[in-house]
Amino acid sequence: MRPELPIVTERLVLRPFRPDDFAAAHDYMRREDVARFEFWNATTPDETRQKIDEWIATDPDWPTGDRLVLAVTLHDGGAMIGDCVLSFRDREALQAEIGYTLHPDWHRKGIATEASEALLAVAFSTYELHRVYGRCDARNVGSWRVLEKLGMRREAHFREHAIFKGEWDEEFYYAILKDEWLAQRGRN
Numbered sequence: 001m002r003p004e005l006p007i008v009t010e011r012l013v014l015r016p017f018r019p020d021d022f023a024a025a026h027d028y029m030r031r032e033d034v035a036r037f038e039f040w041n042a043t044t045p046d047e048t049r050q051k052i053d054e055w056i057a058t059d060p061d062w063p064t065g066d067r068l069v070l071a072v073t074l075h076d077g078g079a080m081i082g083d084c085v086l087s088f089r090d091r092e093a094l095q096a097e098i099g100y101t102l103h104p105d106w107h108r109k110g111i112a113t114e115a116s117e118a119l120l121a122v123a124f125s126t127y128e129l130h131r132v133y134g135r136c137d138a139r140n141v142g143s144w145r146v147l148e149k150l151g152m153r154r155e156a157h158f159r160e161h162a163i164f165k166g167e168w169d170e171e172f173y174y175a176i177l178k179d180e181w182l183a184q185r186g187r188n
């Protein structure tokens, strides 16, 4: 089972990655400020190419695949400004994790929220998952605000539970169940 692509939202076209996305992807992935709270570090050109190759090779078929990873592009002009991902985590319990990264020129315009809302719809309507969760560093306000805007509940705040990039890590876990998502859609 896989979604029909591309996914079109009000301002965005979410589509599979292509080799010619390299320049636009490297433009944000090479930046320390973008990578600060990611599990990866700012990339070299070779590392960016490797990531794009991995993303092109991903299999978005549930339950046999690994994840749905999509380039975030603008309707208007088609520029590629980021990526978003739904990673399959537990096939028996029907769980997935959501993630997103955008070029800083496009932060704080509601883009991550808009892309993630589309991913949640795929998670629950197409893949028929039971629960979607997101995790982020507590200092990454933009990231946990996106998770809250999706209607997720804060399930955990892990304090100084790990060392992340040389510092104590404070991690939030957020999640939403399919029933909660359906109820929220009913209200809206």
Ligand SMILES: CC(C)(COP(=O)(O)OP(=O)(O)OC[C@H]1O[C@@H](n2cnc3c(N)ncnc32)[C@H](O)[C@@H]1OP(=O)(O)O)[C@@H](O)C(=O)NCCC(=O)NCCS
Binding pocket: 033, 034, 035, 037, 038, 100, 101, 102, 103, 106, 107, 108, 109, 110, 111, 112, 113, 114, 135, 136, 137, 140, 141, 142, 143, 145, 146, 149
């Ligand atoms: C996290 C990230 C994807 C957020 O994307 P975004 O498109 O700016 O998020 P949105 O515009 O949808 O914002 C959602 C809410 O968070 C708020 N917000 C966004 N960035 C913020 C920041 N740096 N500080 C405080 N609030 C912020 C927005 O104002 C909005 O709230 P509002 O509607 O009440 O005003 C973006 O900052 C990013 O790409 N960061 C670098 C990569 C990263 O850290 N990814 C997540 C790893 S867990």
